[in-house]
Amino acid sequence: MFFEGSEKKIEIVIRPGVPSLRTLGQDYWKALVHTARAEILSVIHNEQCDAYLLSESSLFVWDNRCLMLTCGTTTLVDAALKFIGDQGPSQIDFFSYQRKNEYRPNLQLSTVTEDLERLRALLPMKACQFGYLDSHHHFLFSMAHPDYQPEIDDHTSELLMYHISGPAADALCCSCQELSQIRQLLDLEKLLPGFELDDFLFDPCGYSVNAIKGHQYATIHITPQQSSSYVSFETNIDLGLEGAWIVEALLKRLQPRSWDTIGFNSSPQTPKRPYYLSIGECQVRLECGYEVIFSHHQDRQSQQLPVCWL
Amino acid sequence: MFFEGSEKKIEIVIRPGVPSLRTLGQDYWKALVHTARAEILSVIHNEQCDAYLLSESSLFVWDNRCLMLTCGTTTLVDAALKFIGDQGPSQIDFFSYQRKNEYRPNLQLSTVTEDLERLRALLPMKACQFGYLDSHHHFLFSMAHPDYQPEIDDHTSELLMYHISGPAADALCCSCQELSQIRQLLDLEKLLPGFELDDFLFDPCGYSVNAIKGHQYATIHITPQQSSSYVSFETNIDLGLEGAWIVEALLKRLQPRSWDTIGFNSSPQTPKRPYYLSIGECQVRLECGYEVIFSHHQDRQSQQLPVCWL
Numbered sequence: 334m335f336f337e338g339s340e341k342k343i344e345i346v347i348r349p350g351v352p353s354l355r356t357l358g359q360d361y362w363k364a365l366v367h368t369a370r371a372e373i374l375s376v377i378h379n380e381q382c383d384a385y386l387l388s389e390s391s392l393f394v395w396d397n398r399c400l401m402l403t404c405g406t407t408t409l410v411d412a413a414l415k416f417i418g419d420q421g422p423s424q425i426d427f428f429s430y431q432r433k434n435e436y437r438p439n440l441q442l443s444t445v446t447e448d449l450e451r452l453r454a455l456l457p458m459k460a461c462q463f464g465y466l467d468s469h470h471h472f473l474f475s476m477a478h479p480d481y482q483p484e485i486d487d488h489t490s491e492l493l494m495y496h497i498s499g500p501a502a503d504a505l506c507c508s509c510q511e512l513s514q515i516r517q518l519l520d521l522e523k524l525l526p527g528f529e530l531d532d533f534l535f536d537p538c539g540y541s542v543n544a545i546k547g548h549q550y551a552t553i554h555i556t557p558q559q560s561s562s563y564v565s566f567e568t569n570i571d572l573g574l575e576g577a578w579i580v581e582a583l584l585k586r587l588q589p590r591s592w593d594t595i596g597f598n599s600s601p602q603t604p605k606r607p608y609y610l611s612i613g614e615c616q617v618r619l620e621c622g623y624e625v626i627f628s629h630h631q632d633r634q635s636q637q638l639p640v641c642w643l
Numbered sequence: 644m645f646f647e648g649s650e651k652k653i654e655i656v657i658r659p660g661v662p663s664l665r666t667l668g669q670d671y672w673k674a675l676v677h678t679a680r681a682e683i684l685s686v687i688h689n690e691q692c693d694a695y696l697l698s699e700s701s702l703f704v705w706d707n708r709c710l711m712l713t714c715g716t717t718t719l720v721d722a723a724l725k726f727i728g729d730q731g732p733s734q735i736d737f738f739s740y741q742r743k744n745e746y747r748p749n750l751q752l753s754t755v756t757e758d759l760e761r762l763r764a765l766l767p768m769k770a771c772q773f774g775y776l777d778s779h780h781h782f783l784f785s786m787a788h789p790d791y792q793p794e795i796d797d798h799t800s801e802l803l804m805y806h807i808s809g810p811a812a813d814a815l816c817c818s819c820q821e822l823s824q825i826r827q828l829l830d831l832e833k834l835l836p837g838f839e840l841d842d843f844l845f846d847p848c849g850y851s852v853n854a855i856k857g858h859q860y861a862t863i864h865i866t867p868q869q870s871s872s873y874v875s876f877e878t879n880i881d882l883g884l885e886g887a888w889i890v891e892a893l894l895k896r897l898q899p900r901s902w903d904t905i906g907f908n909s910s911p912q913t914p915k916r917p918y919y920l921s922i923g924e925c926q927v928r929l930e931c932g933y934e935v936i937f938s939h940h941q942d943r944q945s946q947q948l949p950v951c952w953l
Contacts, residue, residue, distance in 0.1 A: 436776045444749050449953065460953040466746045466871065467805055468778055468901070472953075495777055561776065591778070612922075613946035627948070636923035638937065643759060643770040643782075 336539065337440060338556030338563030339433045340390055340402045341409040344489070345416065346427040348478065353396040355383055366392060369403050369412035377531040377543065382550060384543040386531050391543050391552045397426075402567065404554060406440055410448040417455045427483075427621060428456055429475040433493060433593070434464075436561045445472050463615055463627035469593050477621035488599040490572035492580055494564040494589035497557065501586050505557035508537040515540050515555075519586065524579055525551055560641055564589070572601035580604065591631040597623045608633040646849065647750060648866030648873030649743045650700055650712045651719040654799070655726065656737040658788065663706040665693055676702060679713050679722035687841040687853065692860060694853040696841050701853050701862045707736075712877065714864060716750055720758040727765045737793075737931060738766055739785040743803060743903070744774075746871045755782050773925055773937035779903050787931035798909040800882035802890055804874040804899035807867065811896050815867035818847040825850050825865075829896065834889055835861055870951055874899070882911035890914065901941040907933045918943040 347354060362385060363373050372388040385392040390402040399416075403409045413430055430452060432445055449472075452458050456476045464470035497505070501518050504510065512532055516522070521530060525544045528551065532542035540555040551568035564587055570576040573596060581604040584592065591612075594601035603609055614628035657664060672695060673683050682698040695702040700712040709726075713719045723740055740762060742755055759782075762768050766786045774780035807815070811828050814820065822842055826832070831840060835854045838861065842852035850865040861878035874897055880886040883906060891914040894902065901922075904911035913919055924938035 434777060438749055439754050462949075462951045462953060464948045465806060465900070467744060496775060590775070610920075611945040612941070613948040615948035615950050617950045629948070631922070635921040638774045638923040638925035638939070639772075640925050640927045641772045643772060 334558050335437065335561055336405060336556050336558055337435055337437060338404050338554065338561070338565070339435045339493075340404045340554070340565060341407070341433075342400070342402045342429075342431040342567075343409060343413045343416075344398070344400045344427070344429045345425060346398045346481065347420065348424050348426045349397075351397070351420070351424050354394050354399050355396055357394075362392060362394065365412050365415060366401075368415045369401070369407045369409045371403050371407050374533050375531055377529055377545060379529060379545050379547065381548045382545050384531060384545045384550060386533055386541055386543050390541065390554055393543070393545075393550050393552075395548065400550075402552065402554070402565075404556070406442055408442050410443060410451055414451060414455060422456055425456070425476070426478045426481040427476070428458075429473060430458075431474075431595075432472045434470045436563075449474055459619070461617060463617070463625075464613065464629065468612070469591070469629040471593065471595060471627050473625060475619055475623075477619065481621050483598060483622055487597070488569055488571040488573075489595075489597040490568055490570065490576065490599045490601045491593075491595040492566040492572065492583060492601060493593040493595070494566075494583070494587055495562070495592060496590035497562045497564055497587040498590065499588040502557060502562065502588065505540065505555055506538055506559060510534060510538070510540075516542075519553065520582065524582060560639065571599045572596070573599045577602040577604075584609075589632065590636060591629065594626070594628050594630075596626040600626050603628070603630050610634055644868050645747065645871055646715060646866050646868055647745055647747060648714050648864065648871070648875070649745045649803075650714045650864070650875060651717070651743075652710070652712045652739075652741040652877075653719060653723045653726075654708070654710045654737070654739045655735060656708045656791065657730065658734050658736045659707075661707070661730070661734050664704050664709050665706055667704075672702060672704065675722050675725060676711075678725045679711070679717045679719045681713050681717050684843050685841055687839055687855060689839060689855050689857065691858045692855050694841060694855045694860060696843055696851055696853050700851065700864055703853070703855075703860050703862075705858065710860075712862065712864075712875075714866070716752055718752050720753060720761055724761060724765060732766055735766070735786070736788045736791040737786070738768075739783060740768075741784075741905075742782045744780050746873075759784055769929070771927060773927070773935075774923065774939065778922070779901070779939040781903065781905060781937050783935060785929055785933075787929065791931050793908060793932055797907070798879055798881040798883075799905075799907040800878055800880065800886065800909045800911045801903075801905040802876040802882065802893060802911060803903040803905070804876075804893070804897055805872070805902060806900035807872045807874055807897040808900065809898040812867060812872065812898065815850065815865055816848055816869060820844060820848070820850075826852075829863065830892065834892060870949065881909045882906070883909045887912040887914075894919075899942065900946060901939065904936070904938050904940075906936045910936050913938070913940050920944055
């Protein structure tokens with residue numbers, strides 16, 4: 334019943350003047366997704382964005398930017414290398430590759446070091462590790478064109494939740510769920526008002542949703558399997574400011590034992606509660622101007638840890 | 644400069660009536676250690692115990708019991724399988740195999756699952772995992788003869804320290820150290836009064852010491868390398884009772900950012916301090932009667948986490 338929910342992620346901004354990425358067409362993105370060993374399940378569009386729901390997470394394509402998240406044992410680095418090769422390294426304004434600590438890194442088809450070596454063969458990549466290897470940590474490789482500067486409203490916020498519990502977690506583990514029930518369980522209408530939604534229920538369990546509204550996006554991926562449950566919420570709504578209440582709402586509903594937040598020009602806020610414990614945090618400023626913040630929390634001191642029989 | 648300090652460990656008690664393990668002779672143990680891809684560096688003896696210092700950790704042999712710890716990328720499971728094969732499974736009263744979470748599990752030559760499968764082919768092994776896979780955790784596989792019961796004074800305590808800091812940590816990283824300086828730095832005479840010591844300084848850094856006194860043993864292994872430093876203290880002194888002050892003394896001196904304690908019929912005590920934080924703990928009772936306790940601590944809330952450039 335084990336599934337690695339933890340995602341790898343690429344975000345790419347192309348140089349001004351390069352034709353819109355949306356004109357590459359669905360067949361191009363289908364082939365790219367396939368390179369990462371995933372498949373496109375469905376797609377929604379609005380005037381600014383094409384949002385593809387994948388067999389393992391999501392792909393968003395805007396005119397000058399794309400973002401791809403893949404979980405499980407997918408090989409996102411292969412898709413990154415194909416994209417860089419197809420477009421040409423000189424056409425890229427900003428490139429980032431992220432990899433979170435996995436539950437079972439041994440099951441992955443490449444190590445972080447191997448991914449970095451392959452990317453560095455094509456692009457001059459800065460690479461850093463946030464946090465200690467023996468606890469929650471996060472890898473970020475990035476490259477920016479000297480002229481590139483993120484726009485003023487360019488925020489990314491990630492909330493990564495581990496070991497969810499309580500009634501919502503129990504319900505999500507059940508294979509009897511329906512899409513409408515999970516939308517209600519997550520209170521998606523309130524969480525993402527006015528967003529167009531595209532969601533999918535996996536067999537026997539697991540849920541993904543893409544949400545878009547103008548240039549805004551949000552995506553949630555739920556791996557409810559006990560002892561390795563994981564829920565990610567990723568968005569360009571600023572979870573440090575207007576979206577801070579969303580973090581509180583999700584923590585309340587999903588009751589994770591621990592969670593990470595990551596922000597690019599955003600400081601996702603964990604609400605102050607006597608029983609929410611900050612384990613640690615760090616931040617770094619990338620040369621192009623992104624302020625990147627990583628933090629790790631758990632729900633209370635002196636947790637009763639599990640003993641699992643193997 | 645990376646070295647995996649985290650140890651694998653076997654502890655074996657043989658059936659009453661089986662000839663003393665000490666009569667197997669040094670050549671036998673040399674070959675066994677070699678099977679795990681380590682070497683014997685030196686040995687000390689007293690009337691009850693032979694204590695071998697290894698190129699990667701330690702081996703202790705008593706008449707009816709042996710204990711072997713190996714770190715790095717050693718393959719302790721190979722030595723365990725050879726020992727079980729040589730002695731015959733029916734000659735074993737109690738067998739345990741432990742593996743701690745590693746900084747870089749990808750560098751290990753076998754996974755925990757593979758180790759378990761191979762051991763289960765020879766002995767009916769109970770196996771459990773303490774703690775969450777995404778944080779500090781510990782694997783324990785064990786098998787006990789139905790007649791086996793641990794003696795009343797059979798305690799084992801482990802204190803495993805991560806990311807040491809402060810003046811002692813700085814000094815330990817220096818290749819200019821001498822054995823006498825490190826003994827003083829750790830205050831070994833006070834920590835282990837009356838114990839016979841056998842220690843070794845590795846190049847460019849790293850320190851191991853075996854200590855014996857009657858049936859008592861203690862062993863310390865220091866991997867001081869920054870960003871993956873690790874110090875283990877393992878003993879049959881009860882760190883929950885008469886040895887509780889030793890935990891406090893080591894934490895004070897080595898200032899780890901986080902630490903685990905593991906006890907077999909012992910509850911190693913982390914002193915109560917406003918800035919020592921209990922992250923979580925769990926315990927389990929093995930059928931033969933060992934009460935096993937695992938706990939994880941860190942030195943304070945809201946740690947400033949490192950950002951490491953790769």
